[in-house]
Amino acid sequence: MAAAVPLLLLPLLLATTAASAASSGGGEKQTHIKLYWHDVVSGPSPTAVQVAHAAVTNTSKTGFGAVVVIDDPLTEGPDLKSSKPLGRAQGTYIAAGKDEVSLMMNMNFVFQAGKYNGSTVAIMGRNAVFNAVREMAVVGGTGVFRMARGYAQARTHTFDLKTGDATVEYNIYIKH
Numbered sequence: 001m002a003a004a005v006p007l008l009l010l011p012l013l014l015a016t017t018a019a020s021a022a023s024s025g026g027g028e029k030q031t032h033i034k035l036y037w038h039d040v041v042s043g044p045s046p047t048a049v050q051v052a053h054a055a056v057t058n059t060s061k062t063g064f065g066a067v068v069v070i071d072d073p074l075t076e077g078p079d080l081k082s083s084k085p086l087g088r089a090q091g092t093y094i095a096a097g098k099d100e101v102s103l104m105m106n107m108n109f110v111f112q113a114g115k116y117n118g119s120t121v122a123i124m125g126r127n128a129v130f131n132a133v134r135e136m137a138v139v140g141g142t143g144v145f146r147m148a149r150g151y152a153q154a155r156t157h158t159f160d161l162k163t164g165d166a167t168v169e170y171n172i173y174i175k176h
């Protein structure tokens with residue numbers, strides 16, 4: 001049988017074998033991080049600011065077309081004032097649902113303390129904020145999270161209907 005493999009294909013087969021050996025080899029870590037994300041839209045120092053909207057955004061019941069830039073604090077515990085700061089969530093979210101409140105999240109979790117200080121995790125995905133659990137993709141990372149892939153699950157911890165401020169628990173599961 002082996003003799004029947006055309007010589008031209010041989011380098012291809014060898015390359016494939018080498019690649020799968022590398023990816024299944026040791027050194028890959030699995031990390032779970034739980035933290036709290038604080039979207040502060042009210043008060044004198046908001047960390048989430050709307051930078052653009054469509055003509056229909058104001059009259060849309062889902063805020064369709066709004067573009068928001070965030071530099072949201074990430075903390076170890078749920079209380080923004082007393083919990084240990086871990087870093088920032090920097091990026092944008094877009095109200096991308098016309099008939100359902102559904103955000104398109106595009107953000108870096110920038111760690112600025114603890115054992116991941118200096119590293120980042122890139123998260124992108126759909127966030128239908130009124131669902132109990134929303135899953136988003138971890139699409140990459142830097143520092144200790146180079147080559148990261150995985151997923152994040154978001155659960156609303158508190159949402160203040162009056163101010164619009166929200167605290168969301170994130171659990172991220174990363175292979176890197």
Ligand SMILES: *[C@@H]1O[C@H](CO)[C@@H](O)[C@H](O)[C@H]1NC(C)=O
Nearest residue numbers: 052053054055056057058059
């Ligand atoms: C939408 O509402 C905001 C705030 O009330 C206002 O500044 C803006 O001009 C409105 N935009 C449109 C397109 O009506």
Ligand SMILES: *[C@@H]1O[C@H](CO)[C@@H](O)[C@H](O)[C@H]1NC(C)=O
Nearest residue numbers: 111112113114115116117118
């Ligand atoms: C995080 O790393 C930076 C750069 O090395 C350092 O200046 C800073 O003190 C560190 N922060 C904490 C809280 O360890």
